[in-house]
Amino acid sequence: MSDILIVDDERDIRELVSDILEDEGYATRLAGNSDECMNAINVEPPALLILDIWLKDSRMDGIDILKTVKRDNPDVPVVIISGHGNIEIAVAAIKQGAYDFIEKPFNIDQLMVVIRRAMEASRLRRENSALKRREVTTAEMIGQSAAYRTLVSHLDKVTKSNGRVMLSGPAGSGKEIAARYIHAHSNRASGPFVTVNCAGIEPERVEEVLFGRESAERGVESGLLEEAHGGVIYFDEVADMPLGTQSKILRVLVDQQFQRVGGSDKVRVDLRVISSTNRDLEAEIRAERFRQELYHRLNVVPIAVPSLEERREDIPLLAEHFISQCNASQGLALRPLSDEAVALMQTMTWPGNVRQLKNLIERVLILGDGNGPIEARELPSDEDKGEGEGRVVLSGALATLPLREAREAFEREYLLTQINRFGGNISRTASFVGMERSALHRKLKSLGVVTSTKSGARVAHVDEHAVEAAE
Numbered sequence: 001m002s003d004i005l006i007v008d009d010e011r012d013i014r015e016l017v018s019d020i021l022e023d024e025g026y027a028t029r030l031a032g033n034s035d036e037c038m039n040a041i042n043v044e045p046p047a048l049l050i051l052d053i054w055l056k057d058s059r060m061d062g063i064d065i066l067k068t069v070k071r072d073n074p075d076v077p078v079v080i081i082s083g084h085g086n087i088e089i090a091v092a093a094i095k096q097g098a099y100d101f102i103e104k105p106f107n108i109d110q111l112m113v114v115i116r117r118a119m120e121a122s123r124l125r126r127e128n129s130a131l132k133r134r135e136v137t138t139a140e141m142i143g144q145s146a147a148y149r150t151l152v153s154h155l156d157k158v159t160k161s162n163g164r165v166m167l168s169g170p171a172g173s174g175k176e177i178a179a180r181y182i183h184a185h186s187n188r189a190s191g192p193f194v195t196v197n198c199a200g201i202e203p204e205r206v207e208e209v210l211f212g213r214e215s216a217e218r219g220v221e222s223g224l225l226e227e228a229h230g231g232v233i234y235f236d237e238v239a240d241m242p243l244g245t246q247s248k249i250l251r252v253l254v255d256q257q258f259q260r261v262g263g264s265d266k267v268r269v270d271l272r273v274i275s276s277t278n279r280d281l282e283a284e285i286r287a288e289r290f291r292q293e294l295y296h297r298l299n300v301v302p303i304a305v306p307s308l309e310e311r312r313e314d315i316p317l318l319a320e321h322f323i324s325q326c327n328a329s330q331g332l333a334l335r336p337l338s339d340e341a342v343a344l345m346q347t348m349t350w351p352g353n354v355r356q357l358k359n360l361i362e363r364v365l366i367l368g369d370g371n372g373p374i375e376a377r378e379l380p381s382d383e384d385k386g387e388g389e390g391r392v393v394l395s396g397a398l399a400t401l402p403l404r405e406a407r408e409a410f411e412r413e414y415l416l417t418q419i420n421r422f423g424g425n426i427s428r429t430a431s432f433v434g435m436e437r438s439a440l441h442r443k444l445k446s447l448g449v450v451t452s453t454k455s456g457a458r459v460a461h462v463d464e465h466a467v468e469a470a471e
């Protein structure tokens with residue numbers, strides 16, 4: 001596992017990329033279609049896969065190959081090559097687990113930055129995967145802001161009971177770590193903590209995964225419910241559970257028992273149920289996507305987990321915590337944070353919440369040199385996936401502005417970039433940046449950002465008069 005596999009249906013491109021990489025000292029293999037690609041991976045998984053999304057004369061397209069690789073060889077990082085203007089496909093690929101993407105036509109420097117970063121991240125990931133696994137289960141929850149203290153006081157109240165808890169909050173805000181906190185401080189701490197990824201189970205396999213199976217050939221195979229016996233079962237993102245699965249879970253919660261697939265005995269388990277959601281479940285019920293009865297069963301004690309933006313005071317503390325974590329688990333430099341970096345992080349928008357902060361710190365430490373302080377200029381460039389046009393450039397000077405002005409300037413620049421990435425489409429921008437459409441409209445108005453049609457394309461720009469009027 002030491003070479004780079006380059007998959008592109010255009011011979012010129014794959015040979016060009018291969019020449020560049022070989023000049024840089026990497027070994028390469030080439031494939032022109034999906035069959036050649038899968039054969040090469042089966043012979044030996046590469047250290048990195050560079051994959052064109054559109055493959056002519058192929059049985060699988062790039063996204064199908066990506067899914068297969070992420071399923072069978074999750075440690076192989078995949079860098080996507082997408083055609084110019086295919087930013088949505090590239091974003092979809094990132095969601096499917098691609099490490100990064102480069103847009104055609106690309107220049108050599110851009111290509112090399114992405115590849116070096118992917119190779120380095122993959123090496124560190126492989127080296128430290130065992131340590132990281134341990135870190136997940138022993139994760140320590142950090143904070144001191146008022147919002148954080150309120151959260152902990154709510155969690156402390158439920159640790160000693162057996163009541164069902166529903167944790168609600170945006171993606172990456174720390175719902176799972178809060179569930180683990182309850183478990184670790186309860187009298188079930190020595191029992192298991194089992195996570196059920198509700199969106200991830202294939203509907204036709206739900207019963208087997210949750211209830212287990214019994215057969216003459218293989219005997220009893222327990223499911224997740226049985227594995228969690230004596231401990232906590234954590235239903236992550238319950239709103240993503242298909243309706244059919246919801247009925248099956250509801251039945252178990254009502255009957256307090258179930259049968260394994262193929263079995264006839266009733267199995268009883270002693271479980272504490274904790275669930276999480278990042279959606280408004282009452283709205284999901286009104287839209288008939290979530291069963292009301294299940295909602296009432298799971299939502300006995302609702303606890304809200306605040307977004308990172310509601311607890312900005314915690315950002316320096318969390319950032320330092322992640323720096324020490326990266327040092328302990330990956331040997332990365334223990335770098336202090338400059339005041340400007342802290343100021344910038346505290347003014348940024350964080351749609352991905354604490355997870356985004358953690359990833360940002362990890363990337364800065366991987367890419368940075370030396371042990372000097374982390375500077376503001378190192379921060380946002382890697383948070384933005386786009387190269388060239390799609391890039392949000394924030395100068396260090398921005399971080400020295402008063403909070404309100406710096407945030408507005410950042411938000412204006414960020415939203416302009418996003419809207420233009422999505423071809424002026426406000427709905428798609430809203431869903432990408434994690435805001436309601438109407439809230440985004442209001443925000444744009446207050447920032448003086450307007451859209452208009454130029455040469456048939458919808459573009460966003462700043463209307464100075466609108467800015468003045470809003471002020």
Ligand SMILES: Nc1ncnc2c1ncn2[C@@H]1O[C@H](COP(=O)(O)OP(=O)(O)OP(=O)(O)O)[C@@H](O)[C@H]1O
Nearest residue numbers: 139140141142170171172173174175176177354355
């Ligand atoms: N208060 C905190 N202290 C330390 N680490 C935290 C804290 N909150 C979150 N994290 C870390 O941030 C990352 C995301 O947290 P977690 O997985 O708990 O979020 P989540 O809300 O369950 O996310 P999702 O909705 O995407 O499932 C994890 O690595 C977690 O350890």
